[in-house]
Amino acid sequence: MHAIREAMATMHKRSEEIPPVSKAVESLVRQVIAQVADKWTMLVLEALEEHGTLRFGECGRIVGGISQKMLTKTLREMERDGLVVRTVHPVIPPHVDYTLTELGRELSAAFCGVWTWAETYHAEVSAARRAFREREEG
Amino acid sequence: MHAIREAMATMHKRSEEIPPVSKAVESLVRQVIAQVADKWTMLVLEALEEHGTLRFGECGRIVGGISQKMLTKTLREMERDGLVVRTVHPVIPPHVDYTLTELGRELSAAFCGVWTWAETYHAEVSAARRAFREREEG
DNA sequence: TTCGATACGCACCAAAAGGAGAGTGTCGGC
DNA sequence: GCCGACACTCTCCTTTTGGTGCGTATCGAA
Numbered sequence: 001m002h003a004i005r006e007a008m009a010t011m012h013k014r015s016e017e018i019p020p021v022s023k024a025v026e027s028l029v030r031q032v033i034a035q036v037a038d039k040w041t042m043l044v045l046e047a048l049e050e051h052g053t054l055r056f057g058e059c060g061r062i063v064g065g066i067s068q069k070m071l072t073k074t075l076r077e078m079e080r081d082g083l084v085v086r087t088v089h090p091v092i093p094p095h096v097d098y099t100l101t102e103l104g105r106e107l108s109a110a111f112c113g114v115w116t117w118a119e120t121y122h123a124e125v126s127a128a129r130r131a132f133r134e135r136e137e138g
Numbered sequence: 139m140h141a142i143r144e145a146m147a148t149m150h151k152r153s154e155e156i157p158p159v160s161k162a163v164e165s166l167v168r169q170v171i172a173q174v175a176d177k178w179t180m181l182v183l184e185a186l187e188e189h190g191t192l193r194f195g196e197c198g199r200i201v202g203g204i205s206q207k208m209l210t211k212t213l214r215e216m217e218r219d220g221l222v223v224r225t226v227h228p229v230i231p232p233h234v235d236y237t238l239t240e241l242g243r244e245l246s247a248a249f250c251g252v253w254t255w256a257e258t259y260h261a262e263v264s265a266a267r268r269a270f271r272e273r274e275e276g
Numbered sequence: 277t278t279c280g281a282t283a284c285g286c287a288c289c290a291a292a293a294g295g296a297g298a299g300t301g302t303c304g305g306c
Numbered sequence: 307g308c309c310g311a312c313a314c315t316c317t318c319c320t321t322t323t324g325g326t327g328c329g330t331a332t333c334g335a336a
Contacts, residue, residue, distance in 0.1 A: 029256045032263050034177040037252070042175055043168070056313055067295055072314065082266025092302050093312040103262055110251035114175070117248040118167045124241055125170050128220025194283055205325055210284065230332045231282040 035081065040066060040074040042111060045100070048084065049108040053099045083107060173219065178204060178212040180249060183238070186222065187246040191237045221245060 035041070040063070047062040048054055054062065060071050075098055078084045083104035089095040100108065173179070178201070185200040186192055192200065198209050213236060216222045221242035227233040238246065 025257075025260070028260045028264065029253075030181075032256045032260050033180060033252065036256070037175045037177060037180055039172040039175060042171060057311090068314075069296095070294065073294095080267055080270040081263050082269075088313095093304090093310095094302090094314075096313060103259055103266070106259065107252075107255055110255040113248035113251045114171065114245075115167075117245055118170045118174070119163075121241055121244065122163070122166045122170050125219050126166065128241070129218055131220075132218040195281090206284075207326090208324065211324095226283095229282095231280095231334095232284075232331085234283060 032081075035077065036083075036107065038074070040070055041078060042114075044071075044074050044078065045083070045104065045108050045111065046115070048098060048100045049105065053097050055095065055097045059098060078104070170219075173215065174245065176212070178208055179216060180252075182209075182212050182216065183221070183242065183246050183249065184253070186236060186238045187243065191235050193233065193235045197236060216242070 043063045043066070044059060047059055051058075051062060056071065056075070059075070060066055060068070063071070066074075075084065075086070079086045079098075081103075082101055084098045085101055087097050087099070089097075181201045181204070182197060185197055189196075189200060194209065194213070197213070198204055198206070201209070204212075213222065213224070217224045217236075219241075220239055222236045223239055225235050225237070227235075
């Protein structure tokens with residue numbers, strides 16, 4: 001009945017009762033990972049890495065399929081985390097551009113492995129999905 | 139007034155009107171990335187990489203802070219994508235365990251760079267956030 | 277005999293993600 | 307003189323995400 005509640009309680013307790021000093025660091029790392037391992041962040045990062053400095057609209061066009069709202073939000077978060085620098089040129093009409101910082105470039109390089117993996121193995125993933133569906137339905 | 143609508147329409151049109159042959163592949167890669175660049179997927183991947191074969195409950199305890207529902211969902215998706223193998227031992231009480239496939243291990247290795255980045259630079263990210271907040275509020 | 281353990285599925289609900297559309301202010305081109 | 311471009315912001319609205327709690331089957335232990 002409440003077996004699961006206790007099981008999950010234990011699950012949580014175990015991870016909270018053992019704070020091996022570096023618990024704060026691990027939490028931070030997780031937070032950073034969760035933030036950064038975002039679809040749009042990855043895509044924007046890629047766009048900026050490939051094209052260098054980009055304006056808001058350019059960036060949206062290159063990424064493709066992103067709404068203004070999400071583009072604004074993603075770029076703001078990246079700026080906040082020190083991944084991009086936002087430069088406002090006070091002219092009319094407004095001109096704002098975004099450039100990767102060193103931190104951003106490093107992250108982009110780190111993500112490179114994942115991109116390569118996806119490009120290398122997407123066929124295998126598709127095959128696995130087909131096989132899974134057939135096993136389920138067939 | 140409807141300037142933006144047109145701008146965004148153009149934004150989308152551009153990316154949809156130019157299908158440079160590898161458009162399908164890019165779409166697939168993006169889909170795979172979006173799937174795989176998930177917080178829980180990364181965490182489970184890490185747990186399995188570090189501990190080898192794990193049971194459902196063990197996995198939850200190691201990842202920490204994940205609900206059953208999300209753990210089930212994450213593991214199912216990973217199985218579907220060919221990242222883990224799910225083995226059911228038909229005993230009572232039930233015993234199910236999960237192991238990374240070669241594909242999963244490759245992905246884990248690819249993510250290694252991101253983990254390293256996060257561990258290396260989390261302090262910089264924190265600093266950037268503080269600076270951003272001070273610039274905004276102060 | 278009743279409880280605890282296992283690995284879930286299901287129903288319900290709250291919160292967050294994300295899209296659509298309108299509005300803003302100014303300028304240069306038609 | 308009016309419209310389009312820029313880089314947004316703001317307000318709805320829908321979809322997705324994720325948590326909680328309950329139920330299940332069966333066995334061995336208390």
